[in-house]
Amino acid sequence: MFKILMLCLFVVSAVAAAEGWEPPAEVTREKMIADSNEILSLPDIPIIVKEDIFRIRAVDMDWDVGGAVFTPKDETKIPRGPDGKKIAVFFIHGGSGDHRSKEKEARLLAGKFGFKVVTFSYPGRINLNDPSRDWPDDTIHADGSVRTPAWTTDSVITPDQYEIREDDSLGTKYGKLTLACAKEGTEMYDRMAGWEVAIETGGKEMMKRNLPVNEYSIYIDGHSTGGPFAFMLSQRVDNIVGVVGMENSPFGYIFRVQTRSSGNPTGKQYGDLPFNCLHVRTWRDGARYEGPEALMLEGPEALMALPNLMDKVFERWEKGKTQPNFKVEGPVHFGSVHQLANAARATAKRLDLNEADTEALVHQYIGYSHELQGAKVKRVPPIIFGIAEASADHTYDRYEQVTLPMFAAMDPPPKVRVVQFMAGTHGYSAPQKDLPMGTFPSVAKLWRDAILGGYYHNNLKAYE
Numbered sequence: 001m002f003k004i005l006m007l008c009l010f011v012v013s014a015v016a017a018a019e020g021w022e023p024p025a026e027v028t029r030e031k032m033i034a035d036s037n038e039i040l041s042l043p044d045i046p047i048i049v050k051e052d053i054f055r056i057r058a059v060d061m062d063w064d065v066g067g068a069v070f071t072p073k074d075e076t077k078i079p080r081g082p083d084g085k086k087i088a089v090f091f092i093h094g095g096s097g098d099h100r101s102k103e104k105e106a107r108l109l110a111g112k113f114g115f116k117v118v119t120f121s122y123p124g125r126i127n128l129n130d131p132s133r134d135w136p137d138d139t140i141h142a143d144g145s146v147r148t149p150a151w152t153t154d155s156v157i158t159p160d161q162y163e164i165r166e167d168d169s170l171g172t173k174y175g176k177l178t179l180a181c182a183k184e185g186t187e188m189y190d191r192m193a194g195w196e197v198a199i200e201t202g203g204k205e206m207m208k209r210n211l212p213v214n215e216y217s218i219y220i221d222g223h224s225t226g227g228p229f230a231f232m233l234s235q236r237v238d239n240i241v242g243v244v245g246m247e248n249s250p251f252g253y254i255f256r257v258q259t260r261s262s263g264n265p266t267g268k269q270y271g272d273l274p275f276n277c278l279h280v281r282t283w284r285d286g287a288r289y290e291g292p293e294a295l296m297l298e299g300p301e302a303l304m305a306l307p308n309l310m311d312k313v314f315e316r317w318e319k320g321k322t323q324p325n326f327k328v329e330g331p332v333h334f335g336s337v338h339q340l341a342n343a344a345r346a347t348a349k350r351l352d353l354n355e356a357d358t359e360a361l362v363h364q365y366i367g368y369s370h371e372l373q374g375a376k377v378k379r380v381p382p383i384i385f386g387i388a389e390a391s392a393d394h395t396y397d398r399y400e401q402v403t404l405p406m407f408a409a410m411d412p413p414p415k416v417r418v419v420q421f422m423a424g425t426h427g428y429s430a431p432q433k434d435l436p437m438g439t440f441p442s443v444a445k446l447w448r449d450a451i452l453g454g455y456y457h458n459n460l461k462a463y464e
Helices: 002-019 029-040 099-113 187-210 226-234 252-258 284-298 300-320 337-351 355-367 396-408 440-452
Strands: 047-058 061-072 086-092 116-121 162-167 177-182 216-222 240-244 277-280 383-387 416-421
Touching: 029 099, 029 440, 047 099, 047 187, 061 099, 061 187, 086 099, 086 187, 086 226, 099 116, 099 440, 116 187, 177 187, 187 226, 187 277, 187 337, 187 355, 216 226, 226 240, 226 252, 240 440, 252 396, 284 300, 337 355, 383 396, 383 440, 396 416, 416 440
Parallel strands: 086 116, 086 216, 216 240, 240 383, 383 416
Antiparallel strands: 047 061, 061 116, 162 177, 177 277
16 A cells, blocks of 8 residues: 555656646645645554754753654655655754654654654753653742753753843733843853854754765754744755745744834844843743734634633643743844844853954854855755744735745745645644644645655755
């Protein structure tokens, strides 16, 4: 049965590649339901799941990083794309979670299509001291201390390394923020100034360990906050051939403009928080999604049921407290050049770099929020952006007015398409009526068709 399915996929992909496969501009709810029924009813492919956590060295510090690897038990079942290489997907999670938040999606792609899938956590997000990886208690403890990242198994950030601040400068969108601001000279301060390089180093090593360049073509996805890091890595890893997206933010400097009309149109943005300040999340982070999503799905009358809506917010928070729920990635996510430069200079000061090396490090940090340019630089690969029906930060109008023109202005411009899915929310795997796994089965089908249909390979050369 599987051999017949793979043969059919090969024939379909060959025809589609020859014709120049293109994604639809819109996927209706009815089509999404049909896609979901089709994909979820496919026979299961037995898979092996293993955690992969390892130590790297970045900015003269040790970091324990990793995620999980999902592989068909019979690796001959991994299909090959139009370039003849095995198909792999690399997931980077969103702002509140860790690699476990992409487990459902990874299991579907590996267990239904036979793709090899790797999930990756930002440095510090994995609770290294608990085999379950769940985080205990709440983010803000009874004694006033807060949950802090676990950057290595032997790294302990004590309360004397930070001071708690409350910030309401972004209150329109985020409400009151609780910040744990690291004191200069502490380990926490040094980590807060160095994590950007650790993400680059860790992500590249994760792919090198599990998806070797001569064997796999990688299609990378970063959900929400993970989007800018997926784009950053897409030019720094040779065998990343495309960005498969759903509710993924673009490069940080583009997202900064894309979201300017949201919250604070002309003022301070989230990424402008001091680089040494850890955002400790609370129920408010659920509320900033539940409110807009209710408005977009139900209209203003949703406010007539505000108590029920707040019950959902608190329930969501209680269920999600085992996730990390802290964030330091704002400067890259929102393209905050000044905070990236401040972090780079703090790292340079610790490493006792000279003026030229300091400026080179500043250039490196700022480059994480922008596409690489110049001779012999890998191009930004082809991209598909998927947008859910009820998404506050990712709307078709903003993509049309801001995001697509900014990609078109790149030299050279990458191949970019936007697909509007007429159901779902920012958390695109959340179940809805007739969609037990939300939008994702339909999204996965589109990704598969794009890969096998040659969308990512009918393109100009990878390097200029």
